[in-house]
Every structure is written in C-alpha cells, then in structure tokens.
Amino acid sequence: MIVQALAFYLFAGILTLSALMVISARNPVHSVLFLILAFFNAAGLFVLLGAEFVGLILVIVYVGAVAVLFLFVVMMLDISFSDLRKGAMQYVPIGLGIGGILLGELMIIYGGWKFAPNMSENLAAPLLRFESSSNTQSLGMILYTDYVLAFQLAGLVLFVAMVGAIVLTHRTRAGVRRQSVAEQQKRRPEDVLEIRKITSRTGV
Amino acid sequence: MAELWQTYGIWTATTLAYTLLVVVGLLLAVAYLTYAERKVMGAMQRRQGPMTVGPFGLLQPIADGLKLFSKETIIPSGANRPVFLAAPMVLFSLALVAWVVIPFDKDWVLANINVGILYLFAISSMGVYGVIMAGWASNSRYAFLGALRSASQMVSYEVSMGLIIVCVILCSGSLNLQEIVLAPRPLWMQILLFPMFIVFLISILAETNRAPFDLPEGESEITGGFMVEYSAMAFALFFLGEYANMILMSAIATTLFLGGWLPPFGLSFLAFVPGIIWFALKVCSVLFFFIWARATLPRFRYDQLMRLGWKIFLPLTLFWVILTAGVLIVFDALPG
Numbered sequence: 001m002i003v004q005a006l007a008f009y010l011f012a013g014i015l016t017l018s019a020l021m022v023i024s025a026r027n028p029v030h031s032v033l034f035l036i037l038a039f040f041n042a043a044g045l046f047v048l049l050g051a052e053f054v055g056l057i058l059v060i061v062y063v064g065a066v067a068v069l070f071l072f073v074v075m076m077l078d079i080s081f082s083d084l085r086k087g088a089m090q091y092v093p094i095g096l097g098i099g100g101i102l103l104g105e106l107m108i109i110y111g112g113w114k115f116a117p118n119m120s121e122n123l124a125a126p127l128l129r130f131e132s133s134s135n136t137q138s139l140g141m142i143l144y145t146d147y148v149l150a151f152q153l154a155g156l157v158l159f160v161a162m163v164g165a166i167v168l169t170h171r172t173r174a175g176v177r178r179q180s181v182a183e184q185q186k187r188r189p190e191d192v193l194e195i196r197k198i199t200s201r202t203g204v
Numbered sequence: 205m206a207e208l209w210q211t212y213g214i215w216t217a218t219t220l221a222y223t224l225l226v227v228v229g230l231l232l233a234v235a236y237l238t239y240a241e242r243k244v245m246g247a248m249q250r251r252q253g254p255m256t257v258g259p260f261g262l263l264q265p266i267a268d269g270l271k272l273f274s275k276e277t278i279i280p281s282g283a284n285r286p287v288f289l290a291a292p293m294v295l296f297s298l299a300l301v302a303w304v305v306i307p308f309d310k311d312w313v314l315a316n317i318n319v320g321i322l323y324l325f326a327i328s329s330m331g332v333y334g335v336i337m338a339g340w341a342s343n344s345r346y347a348f349l350g351a352l353r354s355a356s357q358m359v360s361y362e363v364s365m366g367l368i369i370v371c372v373i374l375c376s377g378s379l380n381l382q383e384i385v386l387a388p389r390p391l392w393m394q395i396l397l398f399p400m401f402i403v404f405l406i407s408i409l410a411e412t413n414r415a416p417f418d419l420p421e422g423e424s425e426i427t428g429g430f431m432v433e434y435s436a437m438a439f440a441l442f443f444l445g446e447y448a449n450m451i452l453m454s455a456i457a458t459t460l461f462l463g464g465w466l467p468p469f470g471l472s473f474l475a476f477v478p479g480i481i482w483f484a485l486k487v488c489s490v491l492f493f494f495i496w497a498r499a500t501l502p503r504f505r506y507d508q509l510m511r512l513g514w515k516i517f518l519p520l521t522l523f524w525v526i527l528t529a530g531v532l533i534v535f536d537a538l539p540g
Binding site: 003027030052053059060063179 | 332336
C-alpha cells in the first residue's frame with residue numbers, strides 16, 4: 001500500500017509541477033514539452049487506478065499524436081511570446097475570478113459529498129456483470145452494446161471535423177505539376193521515344 | 205520496515221537482476237547487429253566488411269564503441285542545451301523501456317500486463333519526440349528538416365501499423381502479448397494475416413527510419429538529418445537507440461506474426477529446443493530483412509513515401525481490418 005501511495009505522490013507531484021511549468025516556462029517549446037510530461041504522468045495515475053487501457057490510450061492519442069502536432073505548430077510559428085506577455089497583467093482579475101468560481105464549485109461538490117446523507121446513493125456503481133473481466137474487455141462490451149449509437153455519433157462528429165479542416169485549408173494553386181503514377185506506368189517506350197538515323201553533319 | 209522488505213525487497217532484487225540481464229543482452233545485440241549489418245552488406249556487395257580488429261573483425265563494434273566514448277562531446281553554441289542533451293536520452297531510454305513487455309519465452313517476461321501491445325504502440329509512438337527535440341534543439345536547418353521529415357513519416361506509418369495490430373488482436377482476442385503468441389492460429393487465419401505481415405514489415409522500416417525510408421538522415425540531401433550536430437556519446441546514444449529500435453520492431457513482428465518463442469511452422473517435435481532460441485532466430489531473420497532491404501533498395505523520394513503511407517497502406521489496412529472482422533464473424537471464429 002505504501003508503495004502505491006508513494007507512486008501516487010510521485011506522479012501527482014510531477015504532474016502538478018509540470019503543469020505549473022507549462023504556463024510559466026519562457027520558451028513555448030519548453031511549455032509543450034512540459035505539457036507532454038504532464039500527460040505522461042496523468043497516464044501513470046490512470047494506471048495506478050487500475051485503468052490501464054485509458055492510461056495507455058491517453059499516451060497514444062495525446063502524447064503520440066496531438067502533442068506532436070502541437071509541438072510542430074509551436075516550433076514553426078515565430079511568435080514573440082514576450083510581446084504577448086506584455087499586456088497579460090490586465091487579465092489577472094478575470095483569471096482570478098474564474099479560478100475562484102471553479103474552486104468554489106469544487107468545494108460545494110465536495111461538501112455535498114461529505115455532508116448530504118443521500119449523496120452516496122447517486123454514486124455511479126460499477127456494473128456487476130463486468131466484475132470478472134479486464135477493463136479493456138468491459139469498456140469494449142459497454143461501448144459497442146449500450147452506447148453504440150453515442151460511440152458512432154462521436155466518430156461521425158470527428159470525421160466531419162476532419163473533413164471540415166481539410167476543406168477549409170485546402171487551396172488549389174495554379175502551375176503545380178502533379179505526379180500521376182498510373183500515367184507514368186502506362187507510358188511505353190514506343191509512345192514517347194523515336195529513333196532516328198542521323199547522317200553526320202546534318203542535324204535533326 | 206522489515207515487512208516492507210519482505211514484500212518488495214525480493215521482488216525488487218529479482219526485477220533489477222532481470223532488467224540488467226535484458227539491458228546488457230540488448231546492448232551486446234546492438235553491437236553485434238552493427239557488425240552483422242556490415243558483414244552481410246559486405247557479402248551482398250562483394251566486399252569483406254570489417255576484418256582487422258580481432259578474428260574476422262569480431263571486436264570491431266567494441267572498438268567503435270570505445271572510439272565514440274573517447275571523443276569530445278560538442279554542443280553548438282546556438283543550441284538549446286537542456287533539450288539538446290535530453291533528446292538522445294529520451295530516444296535511447298524509450299528503446300529500452302519497451303522491452304519489459306516482450307515475452308522471450310513462456311513466462312519469461314518482466315511485466316505480463318493485459319494491454320502489452322498497446323504499451324508497445326504507445327512507446328513506439330513516443331519515439332518521435334527524441335527526433336523532434338534533437339532537430340529543434342540543434343538550431344540548424346538540416347537538423348530541423350530531418351526532424352520534420354522523421355516526425356511526419358513516423359506519424360503517417362503509425363496509423364497503418366495501428367490498423368495492422370488491430371487485425372492481429374481481432375484474430376487472437378487479447379491485448380496480452382503472451383496470449384497473442386499462444387492463441388491458436390489455423391492455416392486460413394495465417395493466410396488472412398500474411399498480407400498484413402508484409403505491410404507490417406514495410407511499415408517498421410519506415411517507423412525505424414531505415415533504408416529505403418531513411419529520409420530523416422538522407423546524407424545525400426540533408427547531410428545526416430536530425431543528428432548532424434551530435435558527436436561522441438550523444439551520437440552514440442542515437443545510434444544505439446536506432447539499432448535497439450530495429451531489434452525491438454523485429455521482436456514485435458516476431459511476437460505478432462511469427463509465433464514468438466514457439467517452434468516455427470507448428471513443428472511441435474522441435475519443442476525440445478528452448479523457446480528463447482526460436483525467438484532469437486526469428487528476430488534475427490527479421491533483422492536480416494532490414495539489412496537486406498538496405499543493401500538492395502535505393503532511397504524513396506519524399507512524396508512517394510507519403511503516398512505509400514497514406515494512399516496505399518492506410519486504405520489497404522483499413523479494408524483488411526473490415527475484411528478480417530467480417531471473415532471472423534461469418535465463420536463464427538471470433539475468439540474470446
């Protein structure tokens with residue numbers, strides 16, 4: 001038990017620290033790298049909870065794909081972040097306000113949990129029929145049976161978003177010579193080559 | 205405290221010993237993979253390969269390692285120091301940590317986790333960070349170009365690799381690598397998976413940045429790509445990481461498609477040979493394919509590489525996932 005607690009504090013500590021570094025690092029690329037560290041430690045927390053499937057999917061999707069693109073954007077854009085920071089102080093009151101509201105709401109939720117007698121009845125209980133199977137299996141069973149419609153709809157929404165992004169950013173430029181592999185394969189020497197006998201000093 | 209030692213001490217000690225064994229074995233394997241590569245390519249190109257250091261040049265990799273140790277580490281003045289130094293470490297340690305889930309023989313595995321194949325996929329998808337960090341931190345055009353190429357190449361080929369892995373998982377009904385190896389695989393299933401094996405072999409060439417997909421290095425166009433600014437041990441770590449990744453990918457291919465530690469072709473009378481020997485032989489044959497491809501094929505052009513990944517492999521593997529699932533459902537052969 002004590003090792004598990006230590007592991008939790010390790011992951012949670014690094015997670016919090018790196019999240020702090022994300023917003024305070026001067027170099028934007030460093031920020032993204034710390035963000036990746038934060039994702040990684042969040043995955044570690046999931047694994048500690050026994051949700052290894054969710055943890056690894058977090059690593060594959062966020063660390064392996066999303067953050068790579070993010071890093072690309074940050075590296076390619078030449079933004080002067082010190083210029084952006086200049087006026088940042090005027091937003092501090094708003095930020096503090098939003099943070100305060102979130103904190104208050106969390107406290108209300110936690111308080112209700114603690115003091116309201118009926119709260120525990122609303123707990124989402126684990127489904128008994130999945131108690132014996134691994135969590136990958138139970139996730140699959142529930143996603144593809146009870147929630148298949150919602151799952152498919154989520155896929156559709158993502159698909160539409162992808163098509164939209166491609167359509168919005170696609171431009172057709174004039175004068176681009178594209179390679180058509182099929183056409184290249186179709187070319188035969190007799191169509192494009194011609195052999196002529198040339199007597200010397202006459203030219204073609 | 206004594207209780208804690210009782211519960212965790214022995215476990216920690218055995219795990220450390222096993223880890224040390226795997227790491228040392230892997231480093232030796234990497235060293236002799238470079239030797240094998242030079243010898244095999246030499247034989248294919250009618251040369252002798254390394255000959256002078258030791259009998260048959262067998263000590264050549266050790267000498268190379270010592271040479272790299274004794275060189276000076278040069279850090280460019282414009283480089284981003286912490287990221288520059290972290291990049292090779294990230295790449296190399298990722299190549300090492302993946303080995304915890306690889307089963308070398310029945311129950312010869314450090315962490316027999318339920319989602320082993322996802323773990324491998326996650327680790328291999330993180331490998332791209334070492335490259336991007338190196339390319340960006342070097343503060344050099346060539347290095348950055350190499351990193352961009354490498355990142356887009358690895359991300360593209362990961363997509364089809366993921367779909368191939370889905371095919372295998374469909375056929376074995378588990379994400380655990382041991383169970384994938386032990387899952388029964390009748391002949392029709394092998395035939396069904398064979399095209400995916402071919403695509404997987406080609407994808408791992410691209411995933412490890414090896415010839416004919418070694419555009420991130422591309423010494424004839426970008427002078428060595430993302431590692432152009434690295435020297436001495438930092439370079440050696442990249443080098444070791446690349447070769448360790450090759451061995452890792454071969455081990456994954458062995459586990460997914462070639463039956464891991466089991467005797468080949470289901471010849472059960474060969475089961476008296478220890479499983480680790482079969483495993484090593486299968487890994488070596490995939491590695492031979494790596495070297496063979498390098499000695500035979502010229503480098504791809506960049507747009508051809510992308511076309512192969514997105515326009516050919518992605519539709520093909522996607523179709524094959526649907527085909528595999530369909531076949532399994534129609535013949536009521538869905539495992540688990």
